[in-house]
Amino acid sequence: MKKLLILSLTIILFSACGESTSKKDYKDKSLSIDERVDALLPLMSIEEKVAQMRIFHANIGTKPDKDGNLVLSKRVIKKLKLGIAGIKNPGEHIDPVTAAKMNNELQKYIIENNRWGIPALFVTESYNGVDAEGCTLFGRPMTSAASFNPELVQRQWDVVGKEARLRGMHMCHSPEADVVRDPRFGRMSEAFGEDTYLVTQMVKSAVKGVQGDYKGLGAGTHIGAVAKHFAGYGQVLGGSNFAAIEISERTLIDEIYPPFEAAVKEAKTLGIMASHGDLNGVASHGNKELLTGVLRDQWGFEGYVVSDSNDIARLFYFMKVAESPEAAAQMGLEAGIDIDLYAEDSYSYLPKMVKDNPELEKLIDRSVRRVLRTKFILGLFDNPYIDLEETKKGVRSDSSLKLARESDLESVILLKNEENTLPLNKNKSTRVALLGPLLKKNTKEMFESAVGNSNIKFIAEKGFTLTNEKGGAPELLPRNPKAIAKLVNIAKKSDVVVLFLGGDKFTAKEAYFSNSTLGDRATIDPVGPQDELVEKITALGKKVIVVLKHRRTLSINTIAAKADAILDTWDLSEFGDESTARIIFGEVSPSGKCPVTIPRSIGQLPYHYSMKEINYKKEYLFLGKGPLYPFGHGLSYGKFDYTNINVSNSEITPNTEITASVTVTNSGKVKAKEVVQMYIKDEIGSVTRPDKELKGFEKIELAPGESKTVSFTITPKMLEFTGKSMEKVLEAGDYTVKIGTSSKEYIETKFKLKK
Structure with a gap:
């Protein structure tokens, strides 16, 4: 009996030792990111978890003194006791080197004053370059969209990512992936234009640039992008911020979603910001079908979703779709909002709410896991600080x-x-x-x-x-x-x-x-x-x-x-x-080239070049015909002639591709650049179709007298649209390809889709 007891104790002791030695340490750099997150998350209290779901603005008490040393208000010190998901715009009004020094001190304070040494995300924005003092000031997104040069835009945002990281930032609430078509809207220039294809190309370039093609994140050279505002924010009624958004489901799928989908699938954006508005009556911050169903289940997004300013709380007091502040917090959590931006009256209630509803902790864990994963991707647990000497050399080079x-x-x-x-x-x-x-x-x-x-x-x-x-x-x-x-x-x-x-x-x-x-x-x-x-x-x-x-x-x-x-x-x-x-x-x-249509009058709105063909049937009394200047318009000191348009095959099938080509000649007297634009028109569809859609463009430079053949690949994917059943369809029939200098000036030829 005595031997049996000793043997049992030995087995128990051996098992306990085996368990302790197999337990993983989240500080172990040899582990995968997911393993490190799995090791850290169970250690945290519910209050610490919720702290990783909140961002506050630095203007509540984070600043340098006259010598550039960090000064924190009592309010900020209290907020940082449990750690924090992030801080918006720390050091935005000071020069890059002073900001980097202060942000190093701020990060050090945060790491040393929460139990698990979890670093914070410092977040900026970018409309004319990094939204902070002393950085390179670029043109606004709408301006750079006019270049019709995605490669140039990627290089521009590469600088944004580098300069932001060098002043101690980690995430950027940019770029905007919204399609904007209403010039009444005051935020128009923050986006990349009216056309789905153009916006998609520019957003992909911006995200890839600011993230260093994703490789710059863990290397500590770039910051993460947060594509916004998901979804339809540029379509507010009357062009009035915070107004309702009424978009047909077909338009939403075919025209509004693609830039966001590309940001997720192709550019690997680390973050998504939800829209202030609703979508056909469903508040975006409480829209589980949108933020989880589309974004995660359909597109496979693995990053975090952040609220727009105070918008989870507004589900109660502004949108009025939640019965209470606590109900608003639960609605946002269930929909898939991982981080609450600024508010004191939404996710701050979650620790108490978990006591009454323990099941909520599973959703909290889901969100915290995404936030921690982002911090590990950015390398902040292992390399949280900025080298000030690099800041001096790298900003405004x-x-x-x-x-x-x-x-x-x-x-x-x-x-x-x-x-x-x-x-x-x-x-x-x-x-x-x-x-x-x-x-x-x-x-x-x-x-x-x-x-x-x-x-x-x-x-x-x-x-x-x-x-x-x-x-x-x-x-x-x-x-x-x-x-x-x-x-x-x-x-x-x-x-x-x-x-x-x-x-x-x-x-x-x-x-x-x-x-x-x-x-x-x-x-x-x-x-x-x-x-x-x-x-x-x-x-x-x-x-x-x-x-x-x-x-x-x-x-x-x-x-x-x-x-x-x-x-x-x-x-x-x-x-x-x-x-x-x-x-x-x-x-x-x-x-x-014009990234938007320039109308003659506000009375023509809504007005964009790719409207349905039937929208062009009638003009207005006492107003000139068409727009003042069409989408894609832009003159040159050169003179470009378009000839010899052809397609490699007059037929395309669901399993083949064809090439459309055109010869462009500069018959002018100076070297000049031209944006060659390809539009496709679906002649007959089971639902009413756009007059034409941009499907490709290329910027070329020609010397006087020089010619170049420009080719575009036409794929079956380009011809898909949402049909009567609200599923993507590819319909047999006639198509026209138009290649030219704008959406109004082109030469054309035809091809057929055969099944």
């Missing part, structure tokens, strides 16, 4: 600034060039007036720098501003007749006038949740006396060039009718005026 200029030059769109007004001859003695409300303080200096030692003499005068430039809801200023008269008098004494017109960051911006903040507009005409200024100056008989700067599409009817030349620059980089001057004086030929 010469190559990055050169890239900003290159991006500008490929993004400027020449809308009009009557009688070859452009380019101007910088060797001819000319007095050039730089005038108008969108003139910058350094515009004259940039123009002088661009033309160098020449015979051009510049005079610059802003004249007036468009708004009072104050507060969340800026007010338009009254007409200033003296300022207008001054500009006209300067123009009289000049040979050529360059007018800087359009809109600015006060006339198109995000309309935040507060009622005192507005950013959307009920009209898209240029604000203030800009049309009057154009009429008065063009009446002088001078050559008038308009440089359009804006963050939303404008119905520029007067400008289009009166100006001799129009350069549409959207919102360029910090070197935008210099780049514009280089184009005006012919150093570079413009090659940008």
Whole structure:
């Protein structure tokens, strides 16, 4: 009996030792990421888990003192006791090196003051490069979309990823994968355009760039992307932020989802942000079919989903689809929201809610697992700090600034060039007036720098501003007749006038949740006396060039009718005026193309080139036919002729591909770039079909007299659409392929799909 007892104790002791020695340590670098997450998660209390599901903004008490050392408020210290998923924008208003130093100290504090040493994600955004002080300022996404050059966009976002990481950031609530088609919407320029295919190519490039093609994440050189806003956010009714979103299920699947699907499947985005809005009555932050069914079950997304600002709580007090704040938290959790951005009245309730409903912990574990996995992918457990010497060398490098200029030059769109007004001859003695409300303080200096030692003499005068430039809801200023008269008098004494017109960051911006903040507009005409200024100056008989700067599409009817030349620059980089001057004086030929349709009137909305064919049946009384400028439009100093369009086979099957090709010749006198665009039209469908759809584009450069054959592969996948049964179908029949310089100017041929 005694021997039996000893043997039993030995077996128990051996088993216990075996269990302890086989237990894995989440700090063990030799383990896989999933094994490390599995080892860490069971150690955490419910309160620690929920802390990994929350992000707060650094402005509540994270800042450097006068010597650059970290200072934390009592509120922040309290929040960090259990750890945190992340902090938004730490160090955004200080230079990169000081920010990196502070973020190192902040990360060290976080790691040393939670039980398991879990690091935090520091999160930024990117609309003109990294949204922080001292980084390279690029053009906005809509601007870079006008380049129709995905490779260039990827290089631009590669710089964004590097500069963000060097100042201690890890994730970016960008890029926007929204398709935007309503210029009333104040956030229009944050996205990449109206066309599904163009947006998809640009979003893939942006995500790959900012993440260093995914390989830059664990290497510590890049940051993770959070594609947003899933889904349909750019389609808010009336172009009004926070309004309802009404999209047919077919449009949602065929036109709105593809950029997000590509961000997940092809670019491997680490994060997705849910949309402020609803989808046909179902609030996106409580939409399990969307955030779990589509995103994860259909597309296989493995990253985390973050709420937009305070939007889980808003399921209760704004969307009014939850009975209480706690119900809103449960709705968001069940739908698949892993991280709660900013709110104090949603996921903060989860620890208490678990006591009443223990089953919720399974969903909490699911979300925390995704957050921890992201932190391991980024290498933060093993290498959480930034080398300040690298920050000094890597942010605003010469190559990055050169890239900003290159991006500008490929993004400027020449809308009009009557009688070859452009380019101007910088060797001819000319007095050039730089005038108008969108003139910058350094515009004259940039123009002088661009033309160098020449015979051009510049005079610059802003004249007036468009708004009072104050507060969340800026007010338009009254007409200033003296300022207008001054500009006209300067123009009289000049040979050529360059007018800087359009809109600015006060006339198109995000309309935040507060009622005192507005950013959307009920009209898209240029604000203030800009049309009057154009009429008065063009009446002088001078050559008038308009440089359009804006963050939303404008119905520029007067400008289009009166100006001799129009350069549409959207919102360029910090070197935008210099780049514009280089184009005006012919150093570079413009090659940008319209990423959106430019309508004549707000009354034409909704209006985009790929509408159903039946939408084009009738025009409006007392309004010109069609848009002012079509999607894909953009002139050049070269002259491109399209000939010899053909397809490699007149028939395609569900298992084959064909090639469409065209010969493009530069019959002009200067070397220039051209965007060759391929559109496909389904002639007969079981449901009404788009008039045409962009399915390919390629940017080429040709010397005078040079020709090139440009080829596109047409795949069966390009011809799929959602049929009557709401399933993807591939229908036999006739198709037309159109290849040309815009959605309105092309040559065409036909092919058949046979089954």
